[in-house]
Amino acid sequence: MIPIPTDLPLKVDLYSDTLTRPSDEMREVMAAxxxxxxxxxxxxxxxxxxxxxxxxxxxxxxxxxxxxxxxxxxxxxxxxxxxxxxxxxxxxxxxxxxxxxxxxxxxxxxxxxxxxxxxxxxxxxxxxxxxxxxxxxxxxxxxxxxxxxxxxxxxxxxxxxxxxxxxxxxxxxxxxxxxxxxxxxxxxxxxxxxxxxxxxxxxxxxxxxxxxxxxxxxxxxxxxxxxxxxxxxxxxxxxxxxxxxxxxxxxxxxxxNIDRLAEDHENARVLADRLAASTRISVDPIEVETNIVLFDLVHTEMSAMELNERLIKEAGVRVSAFGPSTVRAVTHLDVSTPDILYAADAIAGILAA
CATH class of the missing domain: 3.40.640.10 (Type I PLP-dependent aspartate aminotransferase-like (Major domain))
Structure with missing residues (x-):
């Protein structure tokens, strides 16, 4: 896992759906x-x-x-x-x-x-x-x-x-x-x-x-x-x-929170569709069935780990390196559609640069 720089809070964290935080309503139920x-x-x-x-x-x-x-x-x-x-x-x-x-x-x-x-x-x-x-x-x-x-x-x-x-x-x-x-x-x-x-x-x-x-x-x-x-x-x-x-x-x-998982699935498809437009990313949106998107870096010397490091430092976005050139992004209830669009543009932008 890449450490989070102390001077830059994460804006969008797609490392895993284990990162979800209890809502206020959930906390009230826990307290009672x-x-x-x-x-x-x-x-x-x-x-x-x-x-x-x-x-x-x-x-x-x-x-x-x-x-x-x-x-x-x-x-x-x-x-x-x-x-x-x-x-x-x-x-x-x-x-x-x-x-x-x-x-x-x-x-x-x-x-x-x-x-x-x-x-x-x-x-x-x-x-x-x-x-x-x-x-x-x-x-x-x-x-x-x-x-x-x-x-x-x-x-x-x-x-x-x-x-x-x-x-x-x-x-x-x-x-x-x-x-x-x-x-x-x-x-x-x-x-x-x-x-x-x-x-x-x-x-x-x-x-x-x-x-x-x-x-x-x-x-x-x-x-x-x-x-x-x-x-x-x-x-x-x-x-x-x-x-x-x-x-x-x-x-x-x-x-x-079961039915709302459909929102995560839709956000994952939005992310895959957006990433598929980049010539340096290989991803098939049709294969995205749930909330996990795997994509490969192509036509670039940048590794998955390097992309992740730069995303954190330059855009406040975190994904995970799933292999030398394979990246994983996981949507969850703490990530909105605007967050997804921001993350997708940040990923494509760093690769394009």
């Missing part, structure tokens, strides 16, 4: 939240959040966790034994951006599948499952990220998900849904979160990205799975006390 001991199941605001997520995902039980990464890592450890194998797309967040957590925490091997824009097929899955043998790792879990953060927010279709989860279950595998931006996919496709989550043994949603809450994720599954997840939560130091202050923010986000 009824609280108790979450560890004992006595925090009413946390219980309200869990009931809401269970209904949205169609799952039996749920647990509130400090982060989405913790949701993934606890799920992997609950499903797998050390030496087991997890199959997922090669661009998956769990593989690329979670510090080797599956290996370090679950003792599991992660085997990447070369999907198309973050989506692998049931045929690829079945071809990767190892035969039962004392000599090989046991293929145990299939993880799907919806949408794929590494593929610019590309969404799996419901038939694609069903094909993969049905194939996995036919072979006795467990299934996990990484729903960090699940509601972006819901809004983009018109398919409900419950439908997407139906074929998965575990699923989670993040509250701190486009939904605008400052903290946390909720992991859901059947009662036996969540019992094991709670044991790992306790072991890894994640048990909380009066968590209702934070849970109330998540409940507010789920009740008020």
């Amino acid at each position: 939240a009824a609280v108790g001991d979450e560890q004992k199941g006595e925090d009413p605001s946390t219980n309200e959040l869990l009931d809401l997520v269970k209904a949205l995902l169609g799952k039996e039980e749920a647990v509130f966790l400090p982060s989405g990464t913790m949701c993934n890592e606890i799920a992997f450890a609950a499903h797998c034994r050390p030496g087991d194998e997890i199959l997922l797309d090669e661009k998956s967040h769990a593989l690329q951006y979670e510090g080797g957590g599956p290996a370090a925490l679950a003792g599991a091997l992660v085997r990447p599948l070369p999907g198309e824009r973050g989506v692998f097929t049931a045929r690829q899955l079945e071809g990767a499952i190892k035969p039962v043998s004392r000599y090989t790792p046991r293929t145990r879990l299939v993880s799907v990220e919806q949408p794929s953060v590494g593929a610019a927010g590309h969404c799996w279709t419901l038939p694609e998900i069903r094909d993969v989860t049905e194939a996995a279950h036919r072979h006795g595998l467990r299934t996990h849904l990484d729903g960090a931006r699940l509601f972006n996919a819901v809004v983009a496709t018109g398919t409900s979160a419950r439908e997407f989550a139906d074929g998965f043994d575990s699923a989670w949603i993040d509250l701190s990205k486009g939904l605008g809450a400052p903290f946390g994720g909720v992991l859901a599954g059947d009662r036996e799975f969540i019992t094991e997840a709670w044991r790992l939560k306790q072991r890894w130091g994640g048990a909380m006390r009066q968590s209702g202050i934070m849970a109330a923010a998540g409940t507010f986000a789920l009740r008020h």
Whole structure:
């Protein structure tokens, strides 16, 4: 991450949708939240959040966790034994951006599948499952990220998900849904979160990205799975006390901020359309489905990192370097359409100069 110069406040921050700040209304709900001991199941605001997520995902039980990464890592450890194998797309967040957590925490091997824009097929899955043998790792879990953060927010279709989860279950595998931006996919496709989550043994949603809450994720599954997840939560130091202050923010986000994700998606398309006019930028606006725009720098010696540094210093705009010449910009509720137009012109202007 590029540090923010102290003498120039950022005008537009497109680094990530994790940067959203609680609104005044959300802060009021947090301040008024009824609280108790979450560890004992006595925090009413946390219980309200869990009931809401269970209904949205169609799952039996749920647990509130400090982060989405913790949701993934606890799920992997609950499903797998050390030496087991997890199959997922090669661009998956769990593989690329979670510090080797599956290996370090679950003792599991992660085997990447070369999907198309973050989506692998049931045929690829079945071809990767190892035969039962004392000599090989046991293929145990299939993880799907919806949408794929590494593929610019590309969404799996419901038939694609069903094909993969049905194939996995036919072979006795467990299934996990990484729903960090699940509601972006819901809004983009018109398919409900419950439908997407139906074929998965575990699923989670993040509250701190486009939904605008400052903290946390909720992991859901059947009662036996969540019992094991709670044991790992306790072991890894994640048990909380009066968590209702934070849970109330998540409940507010789920009740008020899902439909407005469409605004972020529209802003992302506006950004892509504007950038596509530059001869030094390669981007296909048609591929922008949610709130993530990936674009490549062409016909210039400037790197993605250098562009980011200059944007911060010269225009107060921050994006992120996603590769030597690849740049990522993420829209969110703290960014307006005028902000997007300003950022797009700043990017094009620096490259043109």
